[in-house]
Amino acid sequence: MRKLWKTLVALPAALLALCGTALAAGGGASPVVIVSDTRDLTGILAWWSHLYNESHLQFTILTVILIPVLGMTLGLLTDLVMKNIGIDLSKRDVAEH
Amino acid sequence: MDWMYMLMPIAGVKIFWPGLIILGLGMGIIGGFFGMGGAWMITPGLNILGFPMAFAVGTDIAHMAGKSLISTLRHGKFGNVDYKLGFIMIIGTVVGMELGAQMLMWLERLGNIDLVVRLIYVALLVFITWMVFSDVQKRKAKDRAALAAGKELDKHAVGLEWHKTLHKIKIPPMVHLNVAGIYCSMWLPIFVSFLTGWLAGILGIGGGLIRMPSLIYLLGCPTHVAVGTDLFEVMISGLYGAATFTYKGRTELVAAIIMLCGAAIGAQIGTVATKYIKGYGIRIAFGWAVIGCLVSIILKLIGGWIPSVKSLCNDGATVVVLGTVTALAVVIFLGMVKGAAKEIADKKAAA
Numbered sequence: 001m002r003k004l005w006k007t008l009v010a011l012p013a014a015l016l017a018l019c020g021t022a023l024a025a026g027g028g029a030s031p032v033v034i035v036s037d038t039r040d041l042t043g044i045l046a047w048w049s050h051l052y053n054e055s056h057l058q059f060t061i062l063t064v065i066l067i068p069v070l071g072m073t074l075g076l077l078t079d080l081v082m083k084n085i086g087i088d089l090s091k092r093d094v095a096e097h
Numbered sequence: 098m099d100w101m102y103m104l105m106p107i108a109g110v111k112i113f114w115p116g117l118i119i120l121g122l123g124m125g126i127i128g129g130f131f132g133m134g135g136a137w138m139i140t141p142g143l144n145i146l147g148f149p150m151a152f153a154v155g156t157d158i159a160h161m162a163g164k165s166l167i168s169t170l171r172h173g174k175f176g177n178v179d180y181k182l183g184f185i186m187i188i189g190t191v192v193g194m195e196l197g198a199q200m201l202m203w204l205e206r207l208g209n210i211d212l213v214v215r216l217i218y219v220a221l222l223v224f225i226t227w228m229v230f231s232d233v234q235k236r237k238a239k240d241r242a243a244l245a246a247g248k249e250l251d252k253h254a255v256g257l258e259w260h261k262t263l264h265k266i267k268i269p270p271m272v273h274l275n276v277a278g279i280y281c282s283m284w285l286p287i288f289v290s291f292l293t294g295w296l297a298g299i300l301g302i303g304g305g306l307i308r309m310p311s312l313i314y315l316l317g318c319p320t321h322v323a324v325g326t327d328l329f330e331v332m333i334s335g336l337y338g339a340a341t342f343t344y345k346g347r348t349e350l351v352a353a354i355i356m357l358c359g360a361a362i363g364a365q366i367g368t369v370a371t372k373y374i375k376g377y378g379i380r381i382a383f384g385w386a387v388i389g390c391l392v393s394i395i396l397k398l399i400g401g402w403i404p405s406v407k408s409l410c411n412d413g414a415t416v417v418v419l420g421t422v423t424a425l426a427v428v429i430f431l432g433m434v435k436g437a438a439k440e441i442a443d444k445k446a447a448a
Binding site: 036045046052056062063064067068070072074078079085086087088089090091 | 340362
């Protein structure tokens with residue numbers, strides 16, 4: 001019951017806080033509209049630029065998916081290299097404050 | 098050499114792309130090691146590379162989201178992230194940042210606030226520097242006293258013990274933060290995160306520079322847990338920031354991806370370096386990073402006061418920031434290589 005109360009209080013509080021930030025971020029935006037010049041672009045760069053010009057929402061969804069996936073992939077590749085070198089990535093021995 | 102320059106499709110400028118990778122690598126190492134986003138170091142770097150400032154913040158935040166995600170996961174595996182503390186702190190951080198940002202806008206309407214903000218920033222950085230180095234000195238004094246008494250100092254001993262006084266506040270609900278090894282009132286992390294968020298909102302920064310030392314000195318987190326938990330906060334704010342800035346059309350995705358190629362690798366190097374470097378080593382290096390930031394802001398202040406030396410001071414500030422990034426990244430990288438070499442040698446000797 002106590003856990004339920006905590007959840008009931010914490011969830012609206014977190015949502016309210018996030019709404020506030022969203023409003024603050026929206027309020028600070030510049031009214032300038034930036035358009036990508038796609039004339040000299042080809043391939044994936046042209047596609048990205050067209051997407052940016054046509055829909056910021058779709059471009060945002062692409063960014064929000066692509067960035068974490070790329071970060072994870074490169075990070076895991078680095079992990080593989082480090083493991084192959086012989087570094088133990090499962091624990092940290094140093095236990096000092 | 099034309100192939101070394103790449104057209105940024107949205108910003109419409111050609112950028113020296115290896116510079117983006119090097120900047121990302123350096124900041125990845127520092128971010129993974131100290132647990133901060135490091136926008137104060139990246140923005141001058143992007144500026145030097147010829148990046149339009151309209152895209153600098155959004156691009157920086159987008160790449161930060163990717164690198165902090167992988168660093169948080171690695172720190173989590175090392176047992177450096179207190180997720181419970183992280184979630185509690187999100188509430189205070191968001192509310193504090195919102196209040197700080199609103200307050201900044203209110204102050205801007207009253208008049209020119211730039212100088213006041215920079216002075217607050219300087220005072221805060223002086224305080225953090227003093228806090229870090231006086232903590233180091235006090236711990237050294239304890240170490241010397243223990244040696245003189247023929248004893249060995251407890252490895253969990255610290256110089257400044259403000260957190261012990263704050264832990265005496267017993268306002269319910271009380272929480273056990275198991276990873277950090279803290280039992281305190283839930284209001285303490287909320288208050289600390291609110292305070293750091295409020296300051297970050299007023300100063301217009303991400304807040305890692307303030308939050309990391311606050312986790313150590315006010316909450317009493319071990320250094321490694323402070324780094325990991327702070328990165329968790331950076332990850333959440335980075336993902337949100339990436340979405341909101343991109344939606345406003347202020348992210349150059351190509352540049353963010355190129356920077357991320359260096360940053361994701363650097364973040365892993367910085368995170369693994371914490372495996373070999375003791376808590377107080379991290380604190381001392383952090384103190385030097387804060388000094389670098391402090392000197393760059395003082396130079397900018399001088400440039401504002403004396404117009405004849407403005408460009409010299411601005412250039413000097415950029416050199417100081419990039420010099421700090423390079424020096425710290427090299428030191429952390431060498432620390433990681435040294436530690437890894439010792440670990441591998443020990444394994445071979447044991448086999």
